[in-house]
Amino acid sequence: MDRTPFYERVKERLIRYARVDTQSARASDAVPTTKKQFDLAYMLRDELIGMGASNVWLDEEKCVLYAALPSTLPPGRGMAFGLVTHMDTAPDAPGAGCKPWVLTDYDGGDILLNAEKGIFMSPREFPNLLDYVGQDLILTDGTTLLGGDDKAAIAAVMTMAEYLIQHPELPHGPIALAFTPDEEVGGLARDLDLDRFGAGVAYTLDGDYLGYYEDETFNASHATLTFRGRSVHTGTAKGILINAADMAAEFVSLLPPLEKPQFTEGREGFFHIVSVHGAVEKAQVDLIVRDHDGAIFARREQLLRDLAAKLQAKYGAERVSITVTPTYRNMKEVIDRYPFLIDNLKKAILLAGLTPQSIAFRGGTDGSALSHRGLPCPNLSAGYENAHGRFEYVPIRSMEKNVEILLHLSRLFGETEA
Ligand SMILES: [Zn+2]
Numbered sequence: 261m262d263r264t265p266f267y268e269r270v271k272e273r274l275i276r277y278a279r280v281d282t283q284s285a286r287a288s289d290a291v292p293t294t295k296k297q298f299d300l301a302y303m304l305r306d307e308l309i310g311m312g313a314s315n316v317w318l319d320e321e322k323c324v325l326y327a328a329l330p331s332t333l334p335p336g337r338g339m340a341f342g343l344v345t346h347m348d349t350a351p352d353a354p355g356a357g358c359k360p361w362v363l364t365d366y367d368g369g370d371i372l373l374n375a376e377k378g379i380f381m382s383p384r385e386f387p388n389l390l391d392y393v394g395q396d397l398i399l400t401d402g403t404t405l406l407g408g409d410d411k412a413a414i415a416a417v418m419t420m421a422e423y424l425i426q427h428p429e430l431p432h433g434p435i436a437l438a439f440t441p442d443e444e445v446g447g448l449a450r451d452l453d454l455d456r457f458g459a460g461v462a463y464t465l466d467g468d469y470l471g472y473y474e475d476e477t478f479n480a481s482h483a484t485l486t487f488r489g490r491s492v493h494t495g496t497a498k499g500i501l502i503n504a505a506d507m508a509a510e511f512v513s514l515l516p517p518l519e520k521p522q523f524t525e526g527r528e529g530f531f532h533i534v535s536v537h538g539a540v541e542k543a544q545v546d547l548i549v550r551d552h553d554g555a556i557f558a559r560r561e562q563l564l565r566d567l568a569a570k571l572q573a574k575y576g577a578e579r580v581s582i583t584v585t586p587t588y589r590n591m592k593e594v595i596d597r598y599p600f601l602i603d604n605l606k607k608a609i610l611l612a613g614l615t616p617q618s619i620a621f622r623g624g625t626d627g628s629a630l631s632h633r634g635l636p637c638p639n640l641s642a643g644y645e646n647a648h649g650r651f652e653y654v655p656i657r658s659m660e661k662n663v664e665i666l667l668h669l670s671r672l673f674g675e676t677e678a
Pocket residue numbers: 346409410443466467
């Protein structure tokens with residue numbers, strides 16, 4: 261397979277970034293959730309300064325790194341856009357001690373990841389491997405995740421930045437870069453300062469399937485139902501005892517039985533019980549609600565309130581309480597107001613020789629939250645595979661292609677009038 265001038269740069273970068281453990285943590289209230297995310301932030305900061313990027317600034321409290329590439333166009337020409345990638349890796353598999361290595365010219369067979377421990381990766385279990393026969397893959401030793409999510413994207417963004425700085429003759433408007441912590445634990449780029457960021461539109465680079473983009477995510481909320489019972493001796497309980505655990509079970513039984521993640525796909529929404537715990541005196545049900553469609557989503561939330569009201573009517577208002585907390589909203593209603601965002605992205609993907617494809621993403625992205633905070637922000641795939649696990653890998657060509665897409669995008673935004 262022909263290598264582009266970006267091959268060595270993205271390869272070296274992903275390997276170097278993957279060796280830095282930046283795993284975030286769910287059970288942490290700290291900001292960022294783990295200090296070690298700063299290890300990569302400092303590395304990237306120094307690298308950006310070294311390559312000559314502008315306005316490089318690390319928020320040493322929140323662990324958000326900013327940089328900019330100034331316009332090469334006459335004043336007032338072209339539109340500013342931004343790129344947002346996340347520095348943390350998922351807490352779902354070990355992250356420390358990652359030993360990335362390169363398999364060249366993959367032959368389509370089983371891959372020995374770790375001879376000592378006898379760990380193989382086979383296309384029988386991971387048929388996506390067959391899409392990359394003949395390509396060079398960056399792999400793990402089968403004991404940690406790779407962290408290509410999202411470091412494959414960081415490698416592509418850094419390589420694009422370096423290339424644009426080295427080629428001031430290439431026309432582009434202002435480009436804003438941000439590197440954020442804690443995406444994997446629901447950080448939603450909360451601490452990204454939009455004034456400092458300096459672009460009015462942006463893209464996240466995250467996700468698998470090279471050439472895919474997302475402009476549609478779930479609407480999401482979290483509901484907690486609390487049931488309060490009355491405990492007395494079971495021998496004399498008749499007409500007196502109220503069992504909170506029974507009320508919780510009754511609530512669960514009233515939910516639509518087929519509207520669950522295990523029975524839904526595409527644009528079908530769901531209720532998902534995250535936890536049920538309790539005893540006679542008190543019980544609690546936590547669940548999440550998801551739907552792409554805003555109106556149906558609102559009806560789902562209303563159903564929960566109606567069920568709570570029904571149980572209140574039966575057992576007493578003081579015995580049942582519900583809180584519904586929004587998590588994120590579908591970005592599409594925002595993105596649709598900026599059609600050039602997807603037009604430019606599709607053109608850039610096509611110019612890189614790929615077919616742009618999109619799916620209604622069954623999840624949320626930092627871009628879902630950013631879009632509703634005033635930074636319209638669709639998502640472009642980062643090109644990693646098997647994320648969040650020990651069998652994660654990144655085809656080097658996917659990162660090269662993303663550099664090409666980003667370079668086309670920078671030129672297209674230079675031609676877009678603000
Ligand atoms: Zn990610």
